[in-house]
Amino acid sequence: MQTVLKSRSLWGYTLAHFSVDVCSGALPVIVAFLAKTLGLSIAQSGIAIGTYAISSSLSQPLFGYLSDRTGGRYQSAIGLATIAIFQGALGFATSYAMLLTLACLAGCGSAAFHPHGASGATRAGGERKAAAMAVFVLGGNTGYALGPVIAATAMAALGVHGSVVISLIGLILVPLVLSAHVPHLANPGSAHAQSASSPVRRFSAVAVAALMLVMFLRAWTQSAVTAYIPIFFTQTASFTIEAASHISSINLFALALGSLVGGMLADRFGSRRVMIVSWLIYGPAVAAVFLAPINLVAAAAIVAGFVAGASWPPLIVLSQELFPKNAGVASGIALGFAFAMGGIGTAITGYLAEPARLGLTMSVLILGALPLGAAVLAVLLPGEAQPSKGSAQTQERNVVPAR
16 A cells, blocks of 8 residues: 555546546535526526536546547546636636536536546556555545535635636646556456456346436435535525535545445445445435534534445446446446436436425435435345356456445
């Protein structure tokens, strides 16, 4: 691990990942400020956040393909610069249409960065691919957690134009990403390793459908909870935007920690078991975030974030095992699908939250039922299976880096 931590390239990609996800985490707070200046409804706010989520996810497979074809020498740097510029410009939006356009372009920058950034971090780790990926992911999660606080602090001091602070953080790191590039290296043993391995689990058509629905419900819940915490607590609990952003931040910090712990627990107790237990806790915890007394809201947000994060690594592993010979492609599709579904779910919650429909409180409480549905569907997923003889080490190499 110490050798991995000395890699300049890895830290370049990790700091860039931090900056990219600062932008993602800051978006709900920026939109909350713009809701006042542009007169946005709750539904319009949700659609703006959903637009970013959808554009940053649906285009990821395309950017991943381009990275594989071209080597991605400049792709991660261009992606970082793109999201930094257009995210910073959000505070200067003068109309709802302009806000949606800027959010879409910022999302494309995120999509351009992630495929090459992740593969570059893995290559920078050499033989310690799993350790390198853990550092890279932690950088992103930390940025996502700090994004609301940074945005709220900057915009409280500078007004809506404070979004430019987010832009500066990213642009400063562009030269570091350029110097961090690690070229693709041939790996003669990779083809043999893939052919020698066999799927850990057998998927039926029902299990595949259940996996897609589970990913949708989990992504919808997490995305909507993140998006509507600032809106809910500023509109119904008389929080300042700064105070509400702190609730978002501790929720996301707990999610980052939960992701690390969830991966370790899944190795020991089984992926499906960890997911089911996590979601059974996640549902009530989400409801508690919006129902608990003010002095217990932070504790509820920590629990909700932790169990949400714990279910993510085993879910990605299951997705990879659908395509054991194309784990990288499978991961890209899975991540794109999850974030797109999260964006759609966030927009649905915003639609239902309108006063003429269910209202904000009822809409966010419904989110607590979604993880319980995911827990029920997870019973249909394949359980743990023993690897075929002689392939255990190969499978371990294939599965661990994705965590």
